[in-house]
Amino acid sequence: MDICVVGAGYVGLVTSACLAYLGNQVIAVESNPERLHSLQSGGVPFFEPGLEEFVKKTSASGNLTFSDNLTAAVQKAQVIFIAVGTPSLPNGEPDLSQVMVVARAIGGALDDSKRRIVVNKSTVPVGSGNWVEMLVSQGVAKAQKSAKETVPASSGRSEGPSFVVVSNPEFLREGSAIADSFYPDRIVVGSIDEQATAVMKNLYKPIISQTFEAPSFAPRPAKLETVPFVVTDLASAELIKYSANAFLAMKISFANEISGLCEKVGADVKQVAQGIGLDYRIGKAFLNAGVGWGGSCFGKDVSALMQVAKEYSYPTSLLEATVAVNDRQRLVVIKKLQEELKILKGRTIGLMGLSFKPDTDDLRDAPALTIAYQLLKMGASVKAYDPVSNDVCKTLHPHLDIVYAADVEDLASDCDALVLVTEWAQFKKADFKKIAKLMRWPLLIDGRNALDEDEIRACGITYRGVGC
Ligand SMILES: NC(=O)c1ccc[n+]([C@@H]2O[C@H](COP(=O)([O-])OP(=O)(O)OC[C@H]3O[C@@H](n4cnc5c(N)ncnc54)[C@H](O)[C@@H]3O)[C@@H](O)[C@H]2O)c1
Numbered sequence: 428m429d430i431c432v433v434g435a436g437y438v439g440l441v442t443s444a445c446l447a448y449l450g451n452q453v454i455a456v457e458s459n460p461e462r463l464h465s466l467q468s469g470g471v472p473f474f475e476p477g478l479e480e481f482v483k484k485t486s487a488s489g490n491l492t493f494s495d496n497l498t499a500a501v502q503k504a505q506v507i508f509i510a511v512g513t514p515s516l517p518n519g520e521p522d523l524s525q526v527m528v529v530a531r532a533i534g535g536a537l538d539d540s541k542r543r544i545v546v547n548k549s550t551v552p553v554g555s556g557n558w559v560e561m562l563v564s565q566g567v568a569k570a571q572k573s574a575k576e577t578v579p580a581s582s583g584r585s586e587g588p589s590f591v592v593v594s595n596p597e598f599l600r601e602g603s604a605i606a607d608s609f610y611p612d613r614i615v616v617g618s619i620d621e622q623a624t625a626v627m628k629n630l631y632k633p634i635i636s637q638t639f640e641a642p643s644f645a646p647r648p649a650k651l652e653t654v655p656f657v658v659t660d661l662a663s664a665e666l667i668k669y670s671a672n673a674f675l676a677m678k679i680s681f682a683n684e685i686s687g688l689c690e691k692v693g694a695d696v697k698q699v700a701q702g703i704g705l706d707y708r709i710g711k712a713f714l715n716a717g718v719g720w721g722g723s724c725f726g727k728d729v730s731a732l733m734q735v736a737k738e739y740s741y742p743t744s745l746l747e748a749t750v751a752v753n754d755r756q757r758l759v760v761i762k763k764l765q766e767e768l769k770i771l772k773g774r775t776i777g778l779m780g781l782s783f784k785p786d787t788d789d790l791r792d793a794p795a796l797t798i799a800y801q802l803l804k805m806g807a808s809v810k811a812y813d814p815v816s817n818d819v820c821k822t823l824h825p826h827l828d829i830v831y832a833a834d835v836e837d838l839a840s841d842c843d844a845l846v847l848v849t850e851w852a853q854f855k856k857a858d859f860k861k862i863a864k865l866m867r868w869p870l871l872i873d874g875r876n877a878l879d880e881d882e883i884r885a886c887g888i889t890y891r892g893v894g895c
Pocket of ligand 1: 433434435436437438439456457458459462510511512513525528529548549550551597598599600601723724
């Protein structure tokens, strides 16, 4: 099938490469010249495990190309994915300007050679399917008007381009994006158009029935035979995406709320989480207490959901509490530093990790940034080391007065405390005996409860976790 994917970020690029791997002809349209240049030269403009090799391989097969020519890509395609960013505005509403530009441009590019399916893969508020349909129609009308002005009216009557908008929310996680795309828990398509849902089902057939050859670096999970294909109306598909992220964020905030209580009563949140997570109705995932959730999706999707509810004067107490607990939780490590060191002014604190989670260089809404800003505001000196995002942080946050370390031992040198913020695998294997000797004061606050506390204590380091 001929596919056009507009936006070659985390979602667009992974979707493009996976669909190309499955045998489709994919053109990924990217408007950022630097990103496009990097992609056309065989690079990937952000860190995602395995993606660079995978993109190289699918490009070499001839199934994946990159372009900034949206018109040509749209005209060739049967299915057009919108996968541009929808970041939060300061008031919490999603900024839909990228979607607006792209939807109108798609309308302007459509011809009447075939019926197109325009797919909203970007995370957009409820009602956006109808809104995108309106914008595409506006693009069509504008193009038809300017065509009439330049070419005299012909006797033949054209019906105009035919298209339908469907919602196909994305659930991939950065850090495991390719495996998540090949082996998703479900594929959701929101549309009441039977032809469109049939085309989407056909496009995803190799994933639904797991008939494709699994790439060597992303083996198929044992026993996975089929992936549920869930067809809903447009609004329900849009709400599924927001609700899923809100629920996951709420689960983490719940664990964090309980972790505070654990500290008061002398319980251990890891044991509590294990005990409640074994209940199949609850599940073990996303019950880890720590410095809270971040990243490009949870915060913006929870606030966008609250904004939708606000439009209907519908109260969202649970969502508000989810955000409030998370805001409070980010600073819990500062409270622990104060408890141990008393005075933070003049102290040097080393942050282990910057990205919002391991295996990504994404710093959007990363707890490390909140912690660094707060420590600097309090008069401490901040060092940081992240295996992949030191340079990204330097570039994106030039005013953040952080001293970047070359590795974890360089980070520990002359620190009064270390704070584990991102649970990268290499931190778990660090030489804590050596680290203890390098530190000015051997204190480690484990903001993810990810390290072996007995091993760290045995190295002479004071260990403080969260909720224990
Ligand atoms: N990142 C994730 O983990 C994730 C997961 C699920 C859903 N989503 C959703 O998917 C959407 C995309 O997220 P992302 O993280 O990939 O964003 P991103 O910012 O990494 O990528 C968006 C890309 O679109 C490009 N773009 C913007 N306007 C364009 C235009 N007019 N023409 C061509 N390209 C254009 C940008 O240059 C950028 O490369 C968002 O709505 C997000 O909420 C993201």
